[in-house]
Amino acid sequence: MLITEITISTDEPTEKQICELYWQEDDNGKYAYKVKEIIEKTAFNGFQINHIVKKNSAAVASWWPCSRGCKRPYRFYSRSELDTAVRKFNRGNLEPWVCTHCYANELIERGEREIAVRKKKCDYLLSNLKKLSESPIDINRLNGKEIVYLLALLRHSGSEDLTQINPIIENKSDRLAPTHLYSLRILNYLSSQDIICVSPKNDLAKIVFDEDDQIRFSPESVEWLIPLSDGTSIAQLYKDLEEKVAEPNFYKENEEDLVNIEFLISEEECIEYLYKVTxxxxxxxxxxxxxxxxLSKCLETYSVSQTFSFIWNSGRNAASFYMSHQVPKKYAANTMPGFIQRQSERALTNDWDVTGFRRDYDLKQSSLSRVVFNTVLRTDDGGFDRALPVPVPD
Ligand SMILES: [Zn+2]
Known part of the structure; x- marks a missing residue:
């Protein structure tokens, strides 16, 4: 009952006999001979008998097949191993096992899947390489927004030898844009315009496929390349971009783009400060x-520095509201936008002289802000202390 079949792999008569005696069952499904009796019947000791049995025979048990459905039965090489499994079987806690055949197949399948995924990743990066050679960028055809974004990115994350753009998260001492979200927007915009593409040198682990089999990566964590025509280099492009933004007509020629970016920088600086205050x-x-x-309405009249004072007061007001009324923190924080709005409107109506704040030590001027306000507009962080021209809506 315990043993479906016995396989014996030796023709040597004594060894064969020992194996048969060892595994033989009586009519009740129990072992017909104790090991002690086999010792008496043969000239071998217990250790030798176990060794001969293990080497030359196996008990096959069809009641414990491979869990992967191939139906291969488990093979036992000793009574103790078989007895343990039978006890577990009777208690219902016999754990599943996988035969070497199925295990090897699974390893092969897993390996094939991994190779296919690696290939897809490589294909993606190679298609980027192709893009590099097929559509090089021409600085004279870039618009103001593209020039300013690309220069800010190169200043922020251009590698020391200027052969590529490092992952923006590697620069811990400077920020590309006031908020992380705006930095991502810059990368996504330049990438969507084919001005930068994911470098084939990236570690493949940085690229994954989602459930819909779409390629995914964190734009802030990958290295980027710029598609350039033969004979040009990122170093040359960098120099050309610096010269381009320093041209006296650059602002006038790209005024619409730049007014929008100036305003967006200010809005994002206020958002960043608001998070700091909360x-x-x-x-x-x-x-x-x-x-x-x-915030955008407030910035139509007031500078970033003055808007900071409204934000600071709104935070102080929300904190005291939280303490005095014991409302949830989120509820208290939600009063901030309304407070900023009311306070800025009252300041405007009553013509109050709103004292501006200094730039927060933790929130230094970003690379993008320096390109726009310091290089193009030739001010010293001029977007912070003065109210800006308001963009014309689309
Ligand atoms: Zn199997």
Whole structure:
């Protein structure tokens, strides 16, 4: 009952006899001979008998097949191993096992899948390489937004030898744009315009496929390349971009783009400061469209530095509201946009002299802001202290 079949691989009569005696069952399904009896019947000791049995025979048990459905039965090489399995079987806690055949097949299948994924990743990176050679960028055909974004990115993350753009997260001492979201927007925009593409030198582990088999990567974590025509280099492009933005007519020729970017930088600086203030007061807040609209309206009249004072006051007000009314933190923080709006409107109506804040030590001027305000507009962080021209809506 315990043993479906016995396989014996030796023709040597004594060894064969020992194996048969060892595994033989009586009519009740119990072992017909104790090991002690086999010792008495033969000239071998217990250790030798176990060795001969293990080497030359196996008990096959069809009640414990391979868990992968191939039906290969488990093979036992000793009574103790068989007895343990039978006990577990009777208690219902016999664990599944996988035969070497199925295990090898699974390894092969896994290996093939991994190779296919690697190939897809390589194909993606190679298609980028192809793009590099087929559509090189021409600085004279870039618009103002593209020039300013690309220069800010090169200043921020251009490698020391200027052969590629490093992952922006590697630069810990400077920020590309005031907020992380705006930095990502810059990378996505330049990539969508084929001005930068993911470098084939990237570690393949940085690229993954989602459930829909679409390629995914974190734009801030990958190295980028710029498609250039033969004979040009990123170093030359960098020099040309610096010269381009320093041209006296650059602002005038790209005024619409630049007014939009100036305003966006200011708005994002305010959002970043708002997060800093909520953190200072240990409040939780998530900026949405409503807050953006309030800040944007405020910036139509006031500078970033003055808007900071409204934001600071709104944070202090929310914190005291939280303490005095014992409302949830989120609820208290949600009062901030309304407070900024009311305070800025009152300041405007009453013609208050709003004192501006200094730039926060932790929130230094970003690379993009320096390109726009310092290089193009030739001011010293001029977007911070003065109200900006308002973009014309589309
Ligand atoms: Zn199997």
């Amino acid at each position: 953190n200072t007061h240990n409040l939780s807040f998530s900026v949405g469209e409503k807050t953006r609209t309030v």
